[in-house]
Amino acid sequence: MTSDSSPQSPQDTTMLEARVVALATELDPTVEIVTIDPDLADTAAFCEAYGYSLEESCNCIVVQAKTGEAAYAACLVQATRRLDLNRHSRLIVGARKASFASAEATVEVTGMVPGGVTPIGLPTDLPLFVDEPIMELDRVVVGGGGRGTKLRLSPTVLGDLPNVTVAAISR
Numbered sequence: 001m002t003s004d005s006s007p008q009s010p011q012d013t014t015m016l017e018a019r020v021v022a023l024a025t026e027l028d029p030t031v032e033i034v035t036i037d038p039d040l041a042d043t044a045a046f047c048e049a050y051g052y053s054l055e056e057s058c059n060c061i062v063v064q065a066k067t068g069e070a071a072y073a074a075c076l077v078q079a080t081r082r083l084d085l086n087r088h089s090r091l092i093v094g095a096r097k098a099s100f101a102s103a104e105a106t107v108e109v110t111g112m113v114p115g116g117v118t119p120i121g122l123p124t125d126l127p128l129f130v131d132e133p134i135m136e137l138d139r140v141v142v143g144g145g146g147r148g149t150k151l152r153l154s155p156t157v158l159g160d161l162p163n164v165t166v167a168a169i170s171r
Contacts, residue, residue, distance in 0.1 A: 013146035016111060020121040020145030027120065027157040032139075038147035041115035043079045046141075046150065054079040056152075057141045058134060060117040062106045065095035072101060072109045073127040076119050076142070076158065078134060081170035088169045092129055118143035120151065124162040131170045135159065 024031045040049045057079040065071040071093040089098035141152045
């Protein structure tokens, strides 16, 4: 935490977003980089303000084991679907019970703030689960590493990310 109690300083966020954009461009040269008002980064507000559909918008959610050893994973799910964490906790974090990670834990594990968490540029040792229906879309919108950027790209690049598993994890 910085001295002003924000999880990331503006400089940290800008550097992270630049790194994520560079990596996304390398993975998908046709990526669309969307600069947005950080106050509109949450999915519903973003879609309404910028005219993107909820169907193509995805949330990258960090989850953690509630039992056993400490374990975290990132899960990418369409905004129109819900992560079925109760049914898939063993697959996702190897535990009988799991929960959504706190904002503080999300920053600690990913280096990204909620509203900007993206599957692009996650730590390579953090498991990433991509919900199967996402792979059927032409393009998807994901976070850009900070609340001021979104990325619209081909979902095929998601299957090439480190430590990724594509599975049916939503309902």
